[in-house]
Amino acid sequence: MTSVHVSDIEPQDVLIVLRHPPHGSHWLREGIDVALVAAAFGQRVGLLFQGDGVYALLEGQQSGALGQKGTHPQLAMLEMYDIDSLWVSAAALSERGLSVDELMLPVKPLSAEAVAELIQAQPHTLIF
Amino acid sequence: MLLHLLNRSPQSTAVYRDLGEAFGVNDQLLLIEDACYAALPAASGVLAAFGGRISVLEEDLVSRGLAGRVSPAITVVDMKGFLALTETHERCVSWF
Amino acid sequence: MLNYALLVHGAPYSHQAALSALRFADTVVTSGHRLVSVFFYHDGVHNASALMSPPQDEVHLAEGWQRLHQDYGTQLLVCIAAGLRRGLLSADEANRHGLASHNVEAPFELTGIGQLVDAMLNNDRLITFAP
Numbered sequence: 001m002t003s004v005h006v007s008d009i010e011p012q013d014v015l016i017v018l019r020h021p022p023h024g025s026h027w028l029r030e031g032i033d034v035a036l037v038a039a040a041f042g043q044r045v046g047l048l049f050q051g052d053g054v055y056a057l058l059e060g061q062q063s064g065a066l067g068q069k070g071t072h073p074q075l076a077m078l079e080m081y082d083i084d085s086l087w088v089s090a091a092a093l094s095e096r097g098l099s100v101d102e103l104m105l106p107v108k109p110l111s112a113e114a115v116a117e118l119i120q121a122q123p124h125t126l127i128f
Numbered sequence: 129m130l131l132h133l134l135n136r137s138p139q140s141t142a143v144y145r146d147l148g149e150a151f152g153v154n155d156q157l158l159l160i161e162d163a164c165y166a167a168l169p170a171a172s173g174v175l176a177a178f179g180g181r182i183s184v185l186e187e188d189l190v191s192r193g194l195a196g197r198v199s200p201a202i203t204v205v206d207m208k209g210f211l212a213l214t215e216t217h218e219r220c221v222s223w224f
Numbered sequence: 225m226l227n228y229a230l231l232v233h234g235a236p237y238s239h240q241a242a243l244s245a246l247r248f249a250d251t252v253v254t255s256g257h258r259l260v261s262v263f264f265y266h267d268g269v270h271n272a273s274a275l276m277s278p279p280q281d282e283v284h285l286a287e288g289w290q291r292l293h294q295d296y297g298t299q300l301l302v303c304i305a306a307g308l309r310r311g312l313l314s315a316d317e318a319n320r321h322g323l324a325s326h327n328v329e330a331p332f333e334l335t336g337i338g339q340l341v342d343a344m345l346n347n348d349r350l351i352t353f354a355p
Contacts, residue, residue, distance in 0.1 A: 014344065017221075019146055030266055030306065037337040043345070051146045089149060112149045119130065119150045124344050125221050126231075126352065135241070135354070161240045187247075188240075207251045214349055215226065222352035224233075 009114065012046035012085055014038045015122035018053035022071045023064050028056055031128025032074045039081040046085035047078070048118060049107060054092045057103035075105060089115055129154045131217035135161035135224055138171040147223045148177035158205070158213055159184040164192055169199045185210055226257045229343035231352040235267035236285040237278065239355035242271055246288045248351065253296045260347050261299035262289065263340045264332075267355065269307040272300065272332040293331035301343075304334040 020027035090109035234241025318326035
């Protein structure tokens with residue numbers, strides 16, 4: 001897997017880091033909500049999927065028991081909100097045996113060095 | 129240059145790993161709440177990625193009975209010191 | 225002097241997060257800075273419950289937040305989407321939903337996530353306290 005170079009990272013106004021998987025808690029959902037609202041307010045928003053947050057990107061997710069909504073419908077709305085700066089920790093993917101080809105969105109894999117550089121470059125970062 | 133706030137015990141290795149990936153060469157780490165346990169010498173392995181730029185919140189250490197057990201490489205700060213770290217670092221991110 | 229805002233994700237009396245946040249808030253305002261707002265999100269919305277009744281020998285978190293508003297004008301902003309789901313309603317919202325009682329009262333205000341974005345963009349510092 002080829003990782004994005006540090007120089008290719010374009011700073012956004014707001015970076016939301018998503019570290020939690022879907023369904024088990026509301027962290028992911030509430031983090032994406034912040035991203036969508038910030039974008040609706042005219043901010044350039046980037047998303048970084050890190051740790052178990054990469055599981056948000058798996059294909060084939062569904063609603064849970066009792067109609068528990070997943071986060072995949074929210075992620076499907078990102079494009080409508082012009083959120084297209086999507087990054088993923090390459091280490092988080094490989095630790096979980098995943099590759100970018102099997103994910104539901106076109107995310108750019110970042111090396112550890114690039115993850116640090118990304119976070120340094122953003123004026124505002126929130127972690128969920 | 130960021131200040132990273134961390135509140136999880138060193139047994140929560142995933143958050144230490146993700147923070148390690150995001151940590152910049154001039155960043156600072158402040159351990160609060162259950163992350164105070166990472167200030168014990170036995171936990172030094174999980175802090176290796178943070179290059180000695182690590183502080184720990186005194187009152188959270190004291191309440192946990194850890195006041196005399198802190199690794200000498202870690203700076204102990206009180207609430208004023210915590211505030212001062214947020215003054216000198218323009219951005220603060222919290223890991224949990 | 226810097227303008228601070230806090231983001232609180234932790235429920236009261238479940239995790240230390242809300243206590244840490246209140247303690248930090250007190251340090252901010254007594255050190256010559258301005259604490260513009262506290263935004264309660266995720267389980268942090270429970271900090272706004274007017275029905276919170278801790279034992280007398282424990283800190284009363286809701287009163288602690290209210291004191292910041294009274295003494296320093298800090299806005300106490302509760303995410304409406306996170307709050308409604310978890311049963312945190314003002315009188316207006318209770319009416320709207322046909323419910324007989326409510327548990328969010330001034331100075332706590334139910335408001336949108338836009339206010340969090342605003343707090344992030346328009347203050348010198350945003351400090352998050354999570355469980």
